[in-house]
Amino acid sequence: MGRRRRGGGMPGAASLPLLLLAACCCCVWPRTQILVAATTDATDLTALNTLFTSLNSPGQLKGWQVNGGDPCGESWQGITCSGSSVTAIKLPSLGLSGNLGYNMNTMSSLVELDMSQNSLGGGQAIQYNLPTAKLERLNLAGNQFGGELPYSIFSMNNLKYLNINHNQLQGKMTDVFSNLGSLTTVDLSFNSLTGDLPEGLSSLSSVKTLYLQNNQLTGSINVLANLPLSDLNVANNRFTGWIPSQLKKINSLQTDGNSWTTGPAPPPPPFTAPPSNRRKSPAKKDDGSSTSDGKSGISGGAVAGIIISLLVVGAIIAFFVIKRKRKSKREEHFEQHQPFTSFPSNEVKDTKPFEESTAIDVDSLASPASVGLKPPAKIERNKSFDDDDDFLSKPVARKSNTKPIKAIVYSVADLQIATDSFSMDNLVGEGTFGRVYRSQFNDGKVLAVKKLDCTVIPFQSSDDFVELVSNISILHHPNLNELVGYCMEHGQHLLVYDFHRNGSLHDLLHLSDEYSKPLSWNTRIKIALGSARALEYLHEVCSPSVVHKNFKSSNILLDSEYNPHLSDAGLASFIPDAEFQTAEQSAGCTAPEVDMTGQYTMKSDVYSFGVVMLELLTGRKPFDSSKPWSEQSLVRWASPQLHDIDALDRMVDPALKGLYPAKSLSRFADVLALCVQAEPEFRPPMSEVVQALVRLVQRANMTKKMLDGDASRRGDDQDQDFI
Template sequence: MWQLWVLVLSICVWSPTYINGDTKPADASALKVMYSSLNSPSQLTGWSSSSGDPCGQSWKGVICSGSAVTELKLSGLGLTGSLGYLLSSLTSLMILDMSNNNLGNQLPYELPPNVQQLNFAGNQFNGGIPYSVSTMTSLQDLNLGHNQFQGQMGDIFGQLSNLTTLDLSFNTFTGNLSQSLSSLSSVASMYLQNNQFTGTLNVLANLPLQNLDVSNNHFTGWIPNQLKNINIQSGGNTFTSGPAPPPPPYTPPPPKTNPKSGSSNSPSNSNGGKTSGIGAGGVAGIVISILVVGAIVAFFLMKKRSRRPASDVEKFDNDGPFTPLASNEVKEMKSIQTSSLTNTKTLETSASMKIRPPPSDRHKSFDEDEFSNKPVVVRKTNTAPVSATMYSIADLQMATGSFSVENLIGEGSIGRVYRAQFDNGKALAVKKIDSSALPSQASEDFMEVVCNISQLCHPNVTELVGYCSEHGQHLLVYEFLGNGSLHDFLHLSDEFSKPLTWNTRVKIALGTARALEYLHEVCSPSVVHKNFKSANILLDMELNPHLSDCGLANFIPNADQVLNHYTGSGYSAPEVAMSGQYTMKSDVYSFGVVMLELLTGRKPFDSLRPRSEQSLVRWATPQLHDIDSLAKMVDPTLKGLYPAKSLSRFADVVALCVQMEPEFRPPMSEVVQALVRLVQRANMSKRTAADDQGGRRADDTDIPEQMF
């Protein structure tokens, strides 16, 4: 009997590593996912994606304190792939060093929350700095140098009072320095060299810096005097030499006169009283004059602003040789649209949203031969609070291969999207929302998000099929569109891909315009998309567009902060970069940028192009009304197969949408009308040319018959 007790005691003493393990389960899971995401490299000795104990078995580069992983040092190992999606589970990690490897794509949006030293230098990471960095209050050393990060820095440094070293050198960051840098009360060294920063260094003036390198950027103005006594490298900029100008003189307001006290500063009148130099009647006259002039100026400004968008859009009816719609037809269309909007009863839903069916006339068929006249149908929801299907986390893990890299089909500012293949053969898309956008404890907020999004119903809006809310995880399940995104078609095409025809590009523009019109002018309250871009326009097998992420940023509490961090993508309207506020007009601007993508085949921001051509809007806008320049801008993959007049009218719509002033951009209903008129005229011209020339057009005769 005593031999049996000895055997049991031996197992308990000598085998703890293999039964319970020395590592916290969350830490072990995070490292196993990382190993798989790094393509299971052989140089990570001891690592495994399915079993093992990182602390108990001394995995390469892993340092533990007790059962917690506290340091992860994997520098210079030639690693590839990505870092996985569970880094936020490493709550005890203080040092993360992945420098000098071959890692690429964007950084994970969720990073170890309590890390003190974060080193990703010498890789090929791109995109922006993850917003989750802004919550890492223990961070002391952040090194992102020698990568391919781009866009604006973002206001993410407001809570990083412990940061002592910041290295963003040798990237392609643009724009002015973030105002949140002024909150870095402990920073001693800052390396910003070899980027494309602009503006001044004033935000750094009062920081306790000892070392500063801002060389080889596009800074202007004067170097603050406070920075001239530190170790500063400033060459390769256009700083103004000489002393900085003094601040503008401050003129204090005149002292208020106390009627009960005498003032030697006021001249006395002959009666011993006091006067202001001009009589009270004179003051009143001046005030009244100012008010009258101001009212007149305001009247003409408001009149000009209110008339400009309408007149600009109506010019489509008066230019070019195509036969415009008769004036009575235009009035009839507008009256039908107005009556259909005002007479339609609002459908009450179980959610906080009210959805009205859109006016049917605005959704006329794109082309009678190719597209059927499908009215937009709004389905009444069930009386249950949420009509979408509830999935378990186990079901989604099984369908996505535990959210494996192989099933990762997209990554955005709010979360990652995975392809889910179920046993019944149906494929769906699962979006895993990052905790930075929706904290794990916000289950009630998530259910409100699901309830609201499930009410959205439009042929050009991706349908929400289901959801999952378990163990602090929040996931949305959408219909799966296997043809990829518009971004993929335009920018990731290979030599075997068939480029989008001009016909298809106009169809995509019109379909997405109808989707935005639905969100802005049909839904009640209106839904601002906030993240409109070509990557969120999914295409089905017939290349019909389906706008994704509709309502997501509008209903998630922290979405604005996350999205504002990526304002350097080229899609954001100028006012968003300044105020961080999204409106329907900022959506219109982003739509105009996507139209420019369709027209030129270029990315909204491309750091690989010459500096004057990196910003698509800035480069293209001056050329939109020049016929010769416009022809040179067209996507070369079209090989000239487009009608010049249709192209010109398309460019006119773009010019309206990307205007700098939000109030001058048209509402989406007018954009839809302009695109519909473009198509109607093209179809009319095609039929007329065929009748007059026995099947051949009067102009653009080299364009195949399926084109306009």
């Protein structure tokens, strides 16, 4: 009773310290709450952490962190939020380097992304996983991005402003515009874009400003004729043809520095359907009435088209008649000077064609009907019929690749010095295609040199190797081990790649000693997602698609941050499937259909990906002869247990010591179980695999926090933090 009376009256001297302590706690508690209960959406936070890492963790970005933090609550530099969602990233002119984050597409509320006037890209392509849901403004101008326009722009239905000027974009302009009806400003000037304008540009029904100057674009600009433009600049390109009369009415029009045709423009070609409902049909009269009202008769334009068509057919027939006469003379001359050999009549038919098309068979051109109005074959565009009279009689082994190779050319002497004459001390691995050596150059840079085995890839000529290098050099993705340079001297064929100090995933999983630090669960998921993104890029972004054929843990290289980099991309595509199957001896990684038919497909890559994910899950090799027979094949042993939670617990790599979330483990097992389905048609495409893994990696930071607080994974409180 006495204690209750003291508590209800005035405080005595003995109570003052307690009151002061309580007051301090009240002052400190709100700040503690801010630190614990972050206001930023967890998905956006993960994307910004990744972006900071991809930008090489620049110190000039105030407030930014590699892990954790609260961008909205702590007001990170350049970040604008609405509630808990990040709506804008504006970091122009800050001297930033690196690239964009691989998971920016998860930022579903982002309206504006401005990374202009920095040094981003380093010649690499723009990350294709850009935010698409609500993005209205995308400004990457004044950087060093290479490659083509990222295909993800196609999905930016709300985009109004697109600016990628003063970069190093190259190749044909990707047709990403047909879905961008809200776009008002497009600036792709001062790049190295080539080829004709894509038809999708005609769908830009709201565009007012279009800057394409200072590229290498070709063909006509007719596709722009009916756009509602008020400002158009196509200067300093390689455009030809006529400037459409509609465009001449634009207030601000710049067309200098092209090869325009003077004189009156020709009538439109006959039977041409309008490319879009928004454009006026060329088959309509000026008053809007149709010329095809059911009456017979042919318009003047149709007559002109028929005449032109007949002239084209006649020219083609005349050309081949002349060619046959020339060929007969050459054969006659050849036989006179080569009495002991005969010129085979099927020389042309058996040659390998340009552009991987069927070779021209002169004997089949017996009538105009067999020619039609199409070119006789897909002949190399830069080659003229008149450049070489022997064009049809020369066998062509492989298409000549005219694309410039953006890779360093090394001499054998350079690489011998860097590898100490390819000493065994510098040998870091030996794979399907040859040995890999660590090389250190005079400037201190460390690279990996792959010495190709000529018995696996037998190059018939130097052109074959150059074509291979060209095909590999255009593959750009943060999770690929990208080509740095090459060497072709004295019969040697060598490829130079980035060197990754943490070695291969295979070595970390299977060759680590007792002093090695085991891979944590979060790191394993990170490796799985990065590897999946690499395959997604090869399968669904590259055109044509690239089948890896050789996806295995020894080809997944890890950098200092344990980011995965898939090696050997594009190498196996140079070898026929049957020959590659003979050369590749990695038991346990290939899909069942490959073993039966010898045919590699994207679905067989998905299966191999699932096998590697099983390695990550269990710590076991794909095939281990030291195990009992029923456990030697990893897929055969693991597949029946992947949906049994108790069995799954027993399968997990003991090196994890139980430090993993049960729900995350279960969902990871569900994903890889689909990948290792015996029937190819039941395996998911890699884009679906990526999305499933994204949902796991979004909680990576929470995983670490929970595991630091409680090593147990069985409690409901922990599991609710994972998907």
